[in-house]
Amino acid sequence: MADHAIVAEGLLKRYGDKKALNGFDLAVRTGTVHGVLGPNGAGKTTAVRALCTLLRFDAGRAEICGIDVAGQPARVRERIGLTGQYAAVDEQLSGRQNLVMFGRLLKLRPAAAKRRADELLAQFGLTEAAGRNAGQYSGGMRRRLDLAASMVIVPQVLFLDEPTTGLDPRSRNQVWDAVRSLVAEGTTVLLTTQYLEEADQLAGRISVVDTGRVVAEGTADELKAKIGGDRVEVVVRHADELAAVADIVGRVCHSVPQTDRDVRRVGTQVADRVAALTGVVRALHEAGIAVEDIGTRRPTLDEAFLQLTGHRANEEATA
Amino acid sequence: MRRLRLAAADGWIMTRRNMSHLVRTPEEMVLYFALPIMFVLVFGYVFGSGMSVPGGGDYREFLLPGVFAMTMLYGMGATGTAVAVDAGRGVVDRFRSMPVARSALLVGRSTADLMRAALEMSVLVVCGLLVGWEWHRGIGRALLAVALVLALRVAITWIGIYLGLVVRNADTVGTIVFPLAFPLTAVSNVFTAPELMPGWLGTLAEWNPLSATVAAIRELFGNPGLAGTGSWATENAMLLAIAWPVVLTAVFAPLAIRSYQRLSR
Numbered sequence: 098m099a100d101h102a103i104v105a106e107g108l109l110k111r112y113g114d115k116k117a118l119n120g121f122d123l124a125v126r127t128g129t130v131h132g133v134l135g136p137n138g139a140g141k142t143t144a145v146r147a148l149c150t151l152l153r154f155d156a157g158r159a160e161i162c163g164i165d166v167a168g169q170p171a172r173v174r175e176r177i178g179l180t181g182q183y184a185a186v187d188e189q190l191s192g193r194q195n196l197v198m199f200g201r202l203l204k205l206r207p208a209a210a211k212r213r214a215d216e217l218l219a220q221f222g223l224t225e226a227a228g229r230n231a232g233q234y235s236g237g238m239r240r241r242l243d244l245a246a247s248m249v250i251v252p253q254v255l256f257l258d259e260p261t262t263g264l265d266p267r268s269r270n271q272v273w274d275a276v277r278s279l280v281a282e283g284t285t286v287l288l289t290t291q292y293l294e295e296a297d298q299l300a301g302r303i304s305v306v307d308t309g310r311v312v313a314e315g316t317a318d319e320l321k322a323k324i325g326g327d328r329v330e331v332v333v334r335h336a337d338e339l340a341a342v343a344d345i346v347g348r349v350c351h352s353v354p355q356t357d358r359d360v361r362r363v364g365t366q367v368a369d370r371v372a373a374l375t376g377v378v379r380a381l382h383e384a385g386i387a388v389e390d391i392g393t394r395r396p397t398l399d400e401a402f403l404q405l406t407g408h409r410a411n412e413e414a415t416a
Numbered sequence: 417m418r419r420l421r422l423a424a425a426d427g428w429i430m431t432r433r434n435m436s437h438l439v440r441t442p443e444e445m446v447l448y449f450a451l452p453i454m455f456v457l458v459f460g461y462v463f464g465s466g467m468s469v470p471g472g473g474d475y476r477e478f479l480l481p482g483v484f485a486m487t488m489l490y491g492m493g494a495t496g497t498a499v500a501v502d503a504g505r506g507v508v509d510r511f512r513s514m515p516v517a518r519s520a521l522l523v524g525r526s527t528a529d530l531m532r533a534a535l536e537m538s539v540l541v542v543c544g545l546l547v548g549w550e551w552h553r554g555i556g557r558a559l560l561a562v563a564l565v566l567a568l569r570v571a572i573t574w575i576g577i578y579l580g581l582v583v584r585n586a587d588t589v590g591t592i593v594f595p596l597a598f599p600l601t602a603v604s605n606v607f608t609a610p611e612l613m614p615g616w617l618g619t620l621a622e623w624n625p626l627s628a629t630v631a632a633i634r635e636l637f638g639n640p641g642l643a644g645t646g647s648w649a650t651e652n653a654m655l656l657a658i659a660w661p662v663v664l665t666a667v668f669a670p671l672a673i674r675s676y677q678r679l680s681r
């Protein structure tokens with residue numbers, strides 16, 4: 098079996114003048130979960146569709162399980178499962194009919210297709226709604242049916258394009274559990290998301306995508322480390338103390354701290370958090386300022402994202 | 417051989433999918449069969465009573481074979497709309513990312529539409545019998561006539577599929593079909609004799625695929641036909657009624673499959 102289940106090199110996809118993919122690179126080790134994190138319009142869906150043989154790309158090379166995507170799409174299709182960003186189920190059929198149909202198309206015998214459908218319906222909490230038209234499902238139910246449909250037979254590689262967007266926490270956990278159990282069976286998963294938490298929870302490695310390219314790649318910890326070390330943060334009691342505290346923090350840590358007036362907080366990045374913290378505490382004590390809270394913490398993935406792309410995860414790319 | 421068998425199996429699954437749609441949406445089924453019934457009643461009674469056949473015979477007997485073929489033609493709208501709806505839906509993406517024969521979705525559509533058309537034809541025939549239409553040359557020839565109508569429907573289905581894939585918007589398909597189908601029925605032998613039309617229009621009407629089928633089935637049903645003008649097209653209506661569907665299918669099926677493969681490129 099190939100070392101890397103998914104490989105993409107320099108993928109390019111043009112829509113007129115616009116480059117939806119602009120030298121997209123990816124390498125996902127077999128049996129792992131890889132997160133693709135990016136804002137609206139970054140090119141996540143385009144990348145997934147290109148890798149799933151749905152979209153012909155203009156340049157570059159892609160392989161799934163060592164099989165060339167452009168050259169042998171039919172063989173790639175035998176190995177993949179896809180849950181796209183928009184539910185891909187037949188809305189004029191019942192949930193059960195959908196799953197049986199997909200099972201039959203995957204060459205399961207009628208009895209096996211029915212059995213598998215019932216298993217999946219139970220797993221995704223859809224047993225009660227099994228006989229209703231998928232068109233009458235709520236958004237979350239349709240999403241779960243869609244996920245079930247991509248798991249009718251355990252795929253070698255599963256693509257999930259924003260699988261939990263619009264789901265309530267309980268459904269989201271069901272999805273996460275299903276993904277984890279597939280991974281336990283050896284499936285490689287590529288997961289796109291706008292939720293940093295989701296990438297952090299599920300994915301071993303993460304690619305941060307912006308304007309059609311991967312701008313950073315690594316484990317969640319590596320990405321956090323990439324944007325600098327820990328932060329020292331001080332929350333003051335009164336807003337009028339912010340300036341004085343910012344002054345002290347800046348002097349002790351040799352930096353220009355950020356002030357957030359709304360939460361009365363002063364924070365800055367530091368190289369040595371213990372030295373910085375004790376220095377700030379001592380200086381505040383000497384200045385006679387009693388603060389509400391003080392501490393150090395690692396940056397969130399959200400902050401890492403902001404630093405890497407210049408905008409927040411759920412903001413439209415303006416570039 | 418194995419590939420062909422798998423493709424046939426996939427096509428059959430898609431056929432059943434389309435038939436299930438019909439069963440699960442009864443209101444659609446009612447609409448679907450309302451059109452042929454309406455056609456028979458409107459044309460059979462409203463026009464049927466006041467007009468005479470050029471060349472002699474009962475006008476209603478003359479008209480019904482035309483109504484059969486015309487109903488098939490308007491089926492293009494149902495086909496095109498269903499395909500456009502499908503093409504705009506995510507479910508086709510799923511089919512396309514699965515190891516499913518590329519032909520399956522379209523073959524399934526055309527097979528299901530053929531089965532629907534067979535149902536439709538039974539409705540038409542029953543309605544026809546109720547308004548006083550009959551076949552006069554035995555059940556064998558009558559069945560042959562029905563087969564010719566269905567052959568025309570196959571060709572029309574592939575044109576409809578192609579239309580749906582090119583237009584990709586169900587509403588637009590609906591508005592395109594009428595201006596496309598109406599002249600085809602008007603400039604044909606459905607309502608009147610081509611020789612009553614101005615010269616070039618008459619020739620057009622004689623060569624119209626619809627006219628070929630209608631002339632052929634009038635003959636097979638033993639319904640009053642038109643005294644041929646002696647032109648090649650009218651003398652060889654039976655041949656044309658077979659050739660036209662074959663040619664149209666041979667042209668439009670590959671076109672449709674090609675535009676399906678190009679979806680979302």
Ligand SMILES: Nc1ncnc2c1ncn2[C@@H]1O[C@H](COP(=O)(O)OP(=O)(O)OP(=O)(O)O)[C@@H](O)[C@H]1O
Nearest residue numbers: 112116117135136137138139140141142143144182
């Ligand atoms: N069919 C298309 N025609 C023209 N432009 C397109 C098409 N599909 C995508 N694009 C453009 O390509 C860029 C990448 O789109 P893509 O859908 O891959 O982004 P995304 O990261 O999935 O965004 P989102 O988070 O909103 O789903 C966008 O700027 C989009 O407008």
Ligand SMILES: [Mg+2]
Nearest residue numbers: 141142143182
């Ligand atoms: Mg997307």
